[in-house]
Amino acid sequence: MVTGHGRLETIVRVWLPVAFFLVLALFPFYWMAITSLKPNAELYNKNVMPLIVHAPTLKHYVDLLTKSSFLLWTWNTMLVAVVATAISLVLGVMLAYPLARMRFAGAGLIAMTIAAIYLVPQPLLFIPLADVINRLGLGNTLTSVILTYPTMLVPFCAWLLLGYFKTVPKELEEAARIDGASRLQTMRRIFLPLCTPGFISAGIFAFTLSQNEFLYALIFLTKTTVRTVPVGVIAELIRGDVFYWGQLMAGALLGSIPVALIYSFFVEHYVAGLTSGAVKA
Amino acid sequence: MTVASERLPIFGQAARRRAPLAAVLDRESVFSWLMMALPLLFLAALVGYPFFYGILLSLQDRPVARVGTFVGLKNFASDLRDPIFWQVAINTFIYTGVATLLKMVGGLCLALAMNQHFRMKNLVRALLLLPFIVPTVLSTVAWLWMLDPAFSVVNRLLVALGWPKPGPSWLGNPILAMVSIIVINTWRGLPFYGITLLAGLQTVPPELYEAATIDGAGGWQRFRFVTLPLLRPIILIVTLFSVIFTFADFQLVYVLTHGGPQNATNLFATYAFDIAMGAGQLGLGASIALAMLPALALLIVALTIYMRRN
Numbered sequence: 333m334v335t336g337h338g339r340l341e342t343i344v345r346v347w348l349p350v351a352f353f354l355v356l357a358l359f360p361f362y363w364m365a366i367t368s369l370k371p372n373a374e375l376y377n378k379n380v381m382p383l384i385v386h387a388p389t390l391k392h393y394v395d396l397l398t399k400s401s402f403l404l405w406t407w408n409t410m411l412v413a414v415v416a417t418a419i420s421l422v423l424g425v426m427l428a429y430p431l432a433r434m435r436f437a438g439a440g441l442i443a444m445t446i447a448a449i450y451l452v453p454q455p456l457l458f459i460p461l462a463d464v465i466n467r468l469g470l471g472n473t474l475t476s477v478i479l480t481y482p483t484m485l486v487p488f489c490a491w492l493l494l495g496y497f498k499t500v501p502k503e504l505e506e507a508a509r510i511d512g513a514s515r516l517q518t519m520r521r522i523f524l525p526l527c528t529p530g531f532i533s534a535g536i537f538a539f540t541l542s543q544n545e546f547l548y549a550l551i552f553l554t555k556t557t558v559r560t561v562p563v564g565v566i567a568e569l570i571r572g573d574v575f576y577w578g579q580l581m582a583g584a585l586l587g588s589i590p591v592a593l594i595y596s597f598f599v600e601h602y603v604a605g606l607t608s609g610a611v612k613a
Numbered sequence: 614m615t616v617a618s619e620r621l622p623i624f625g626q627a628a629r630r631r632a633p634l635a636a637v638l639d640r641e642s643v644f645s646w647l648m649m650a651l652p653l654l655f656l657a658a659l660v661g662y663p664f665f666y667g668i669l670l671s672l673q674d675r676p677v678a679r680v681g682t683f684v685g686l687k688n689f690a691s692d693l694r695d696p697i698f699w700q701v702a703i704n705t706f707i708y709t710g711v712a713t714l715l716k717m718v719g720g721l722c723l724a725l726a727m728n729q730h731f732r733m734k735n736l737v738r739a740l741l742l743l744p745f746i747v748p749t750v751l752s753t754v755a756w757l758w759m760l761d762p763a764f765s766v767v768n769r770l771l772v773a774l775g776w777p778k779p780g781p782s783w784l785g786n787p788i789l790a791m792v793s794i795i796v797i798n799t800w801r802g803l804p805f806y807g808i809t810l811l812a813g814l815q816t817v818p819p820e821l822y823e824a825a826t827i828d829g830a831g832g833w834q835r836f837r838f839v840t841l842p843l844l845r846p847i848i849l850i851v852t853l854f855s856v857i858f859t860f861a862d863f864q865l866v867y868v869l870t871h872g873g874p875q876n877a878t879n880l881f882a883t884y885a886f887d888i889a890m891g892a893g894q895l896g897l898g899a900s901i902a903l904a905m906l907p908a909l910a911l912l913i914v915a916l917t918i919y920m921r922r923n
Contacts, residue, residue: 453860584752
């Protein structure tokens with residue numbers, strides 16, 4: 333709504349507030365990055381100007397990758413996120429397709445139930461789930477989180493896909509039905525290939541949520557070898573009262589990169605999913 | 614339930630050509646329930662069962678790795694006599710209320726700032742969303758370091774601006790610790806509000822602003838009587854979402870303060886975790902987690918009904 337005003341007014345009305353929000357949003361990441369590059373002598377010296385790096389070093393990264401199990405945690409996190417996302421997309425489609433396309437008694441009730449489950453936060457379930465996982469003998473296995481992450485991701489994917497499916501025109505499916513295709517064939521061969529953008533949106537969100545998950549991983553995974561990045565960083569790089577800030581920040585930065593990279597490729601899909609109002613905050 | 618389209622002659626012929634079993638499988642209701650059976654069973658086993666099992670646990674005296682004994686409402690009664698429980702309840706409501714308000718007002722400002730024409734807008738939008746997409750635990754560790762008692766960069770900046778040394782003890786003082794978790798929750802959630810409200814702003818037809826201007830409305834009046842009423846549905850839905858997940862927040866507090874100092878930042882989720890996982894009292898812990906249920910159920914039912922209507 334800028335209407336032919338001077339350059340000064342543009343700066344005050346546009347760039348001043350935008351710059352304020354940008355600095356607020358990005359400063360913690362800047363601080364993460366420069367802390368990870370500072371040698372300890374500089375990090376813990378109060379007489380040095382802190383906002384820039386005077387003698388950059390990669391020592392903290394080398395230590396992180398050689399002295400901790402960070403690479404293993406990264407592998408675990410990726411494996412869990414990919415498998416949980418795949419499971420959630422498949423199960424999500426199996427819920428969303430009938431709800432979007434079929435008419436049957438109870439459809440409204442099922443849709444309501446899925447929406448409600450999707451809004452149930454983890455802290456309501458973690459204590460009984462911990463007991464269930466123990467009784468199944470799944471403690472300290474990646475299976476424990478691969479099984480439990482979809483409990484939040486399936487309703488989420490189903491809900492997002494349901495919204496997307498309803499925007500896809502029905503004509504092609506109707507034509508396939510007239511040609512004698514079964515409902516399953518129509519869904520798999522005709523309908524699903526049309527829905528790639530929806531799968532990308534749901535997939536990115538599910539992947540991001542898996543990478544972000546902390547509570548279940550904290551409770552179910554207590555051995556170094558099965559930990560994910562968030563739990564590994566918190567449980568093993570913070571040792572008692574001794575903090576290894578350089579390594580911690582290096583770990584926080586490296587751990588954020590996979591999500592940030594995927595997000596940067598699909599930012600439009602992400603925003604589309606976000607603004608469809610179907611996202612957990 | 615047969616469906617109108619099945620009675621069309623052409624569909625009838627197609628169906629008759631198939632074997633009887635295939636025809637049955639092709640009924641809308643049969644196909645739907647078969648398709649949904651696996652995911653529904655999965656959700657029943659890993660959400661439905663734990664939910665009711667959690668209620669059962671809350672009625673038991675159940676130390677970890679031992680058999681529970683039924684004690685009725687004893688756990689809830691001892692919660693109500695526990696001063697920490699009441700402090701946790703108050704903390705959770707303050708945390709949720711203040712953080713939500715800040716995110717709402719800040720998010721609206723962010724959306725209004727972004728709803729102008731300027732270069733590199735898409736890049737700016739992508740960067741502004743970073744706090745929301747980066748794993749919470751990892752960004753919270755950065756904040757932990759920024760508020761470090763000895764080397765806090767925030768305090769070093771404050772001191773450089775003339776604040777008396779050594780600057781505030783952000784995580785050591787009960788009130789400042791609450792301020793800190795609220796600010797960091799706001800920092801993380803603000804982009805979600807901002808970008809969602811921005812999408813809402815972009816759907817407001819420009820003609821409405823023009824009409825209002827012709828009728829003599831100033832900038833504030835256009836915002837108050839055109840923008841705000843049109844944004845109301847989006848503000849409502851975003852706020853309900855955000856309230857549910859702020860109310861049940863765990864990660865941020867666990868990493869930043871562990872609920873301290875002296876339970877000043879302990880929330881329902883972190884307190885339930887302490888009792889169940891720290892002290893090994895699964896039954897008592899489950900009762901604390903379930904204390905969230907009345908407020909959550911109200912919010913969830915409200916939001917579910919609202920989402921169904923749209």
